[in-house]
Amino acid sequence: MRGQANPHVARLRKHIGDIKITAGDLLDQGSLISAVERVQPDEVYNLGAISFVPLSWQQAELTAGVTGMGPLRMLEAIRVVSGISQSRTPDPRAQIRFYQASSSEMFGQVRETPQNELTPFHPRSPYGVAKAYGHFITQNFRESYGMFAVSGILFNHESPRRGPEFVTRKITLGAARIKLGLATELRLGNLDARRDWGFAGDYARAMHMMTVADTPEDYVIGTGVTQSVRHLVKLAFDTVGLNWEDHVVLDPKYNRPAEVDLLCADPKKAREQLGWEPDVTFEELVAMMVESDLKLLDGSSGEEFGTDHW
Numbered sequence: 681m682r683g684q685a686n687p688h689v690a691r692l693r694k695h696i697g698d699i700k701i702t703a704g705d706l707l708d709q710g711s712l713i714s715a716v717e718r719v720q721p722d723e724v725y726n727l728g729a730i731s732f733v734p735l736s737w738q739q740a741e742l743t744a745g746v747t748g749m750g751p752l753r754m755l756e757a758i759r760v761v762s763g764i765s766q767s768r769t770p771d772p773r774a775q776i777r778f779y780q781a782s783s784s785e786m787f788g789q790v791r792e793t794p795q796n797e798l799t800p801f802h803p804r805s806p807y808g809v810a811k812a813y814g815h816f817i818t819q820n821f822r823e824s825y826g827m828f829a830v831s832g833i834l835f836n837h838e839s840p841r842r843g844p845e846f847v848t849r850k851i852t853l854g855a856a857r858i859k860l861g862l863a864t865e866l867r868l869g870n871l872d873a874r875r876d877w878g879f880a881g882d883y884a885r886a887m888h889m890m891t892v893a894d895t896p897e898d899y900v901i902g903t904g905v906t907q908s909v910r911h912l913v914k915l916a917f918d919t920v921g922l923n924w925e926d927h928v929v930l931d932p933k934y935n936r937p938a939e940v941d942l943l944c945a946d947p948k949k950a951r952e953q954l955g956w957e958p959d960v961t962f963e964e965l966v967a968m969m970v971e972s973d974l975k976l977l978d979g980s981s982g983e984e985f986g987t988d989h990w
């Protein structure tokens with residue numbers, strides 16, 4: 681929402697208790713239309729997806745339905761409720777704005793480094809392919825109907841709230857468990873993969889900035905610094921005063937059928953046009969996550985945060 685003075689804020693608060701849209705609703709055009717009708721939002725942020733890349737090989741069709749077709753259904757819901765058609769374009773001041781969570785996974789086997797808004801896509805997983813569809817259909821609705829629809833091509837963004845299946849949290853939880861005597865080893869896959877990791881809070885700020893901007897455009901959001909999984913492991917174990925090589929075990933079951941070897945953002949457009957800059961460095965992010973997991977696990981059996989399943 682664009683501020684407290686906005687009359688929709690009160691209405692949204694009133695409805696928020698009984699309207700919950702989950703990723704599963706992205707399969708159902710009707711429930712999206714009825715949610716848009718009832719909430720009458722100023723802004724819609726589509727962050728719903730099957731977002732864990734390995735799962736997308738096991739559930740390829742579901743991933744296409746939720747992660748790929750979901751944005752189309754959301755855009756259609758906004759278009760239908762707003763009465764937009766080829767012959768009736770929206771009033772730019774009064775229309776519902778749409779944000780699509782596009783992903784750096786679309787770059788996949790990268791054609792150039794760093795990656796910017798014009799870098800061609802070569803996705804390497806059913807997830808990446810589905811995200812590419814979501815990206816292009818968002819662009820298409822903007823170009824076809826004049827809708828305010830934007831995509832943020834976000835590189836990996838992390839925080840202490842990250843799911844334990846993703847590598848950052850798996851590592852920070854693993855280091856904390858070993859430090860507290862709850863485990864002795866951490867099993868991982870490809871340590872050579874490189875990612876551009878940033879703090880999720882900084883990226884949420886970027887999502888909002890591009891959605892309330894004067895013109896609808898797509899932006900790459902990342903730090904511009906790439907790190908290996910190996911370096912991430914070393915940093916997390918250094919934070920708890922342990923040598924990672926004494927504890928990390930390579931397990932091929934965590935390798936992917938097709939890997940994305942290297943991602944690194946060129947966030948120049950977001951910096952110059954939106955004035956967006958990340959505040960939290962990679963080192964601060966890792967320390968924040970390790971410290972949070974030490975606190976979380978202290979005094980627990982650690983069983984509910986085991987890391988061997990993913």
Ligand SMILES: Nc1nc2c(ncn2[C@@H]2O[C@H](COP(=O)(O)OP(=O)(O)O[C@H]3O[C@H](CO)[C@@H](O)[C@H](O)[C@@H]3O)[C@@H](O)[C@H]2O)c(=O)[nH]1
Pocket residue numbers: 731732733782783784785834835836837845846847848850867868869870871873874875909934935936939940990
């Ligand atoms: N999850 C996981 N990844 C591992 C492991 N060992 C090595 N890795 C490597 O760590 C890298 C990062 O994996 P994830 O943290 O699972 O994230 P991701 O595949 O890069 O995808 C995330 O970022 C995308 C943005 O680029 C998001 O779009 C996606 O939803 C997800 O959040 C991959 O190259 C993966 O092979 C492991 O045990 N578990």
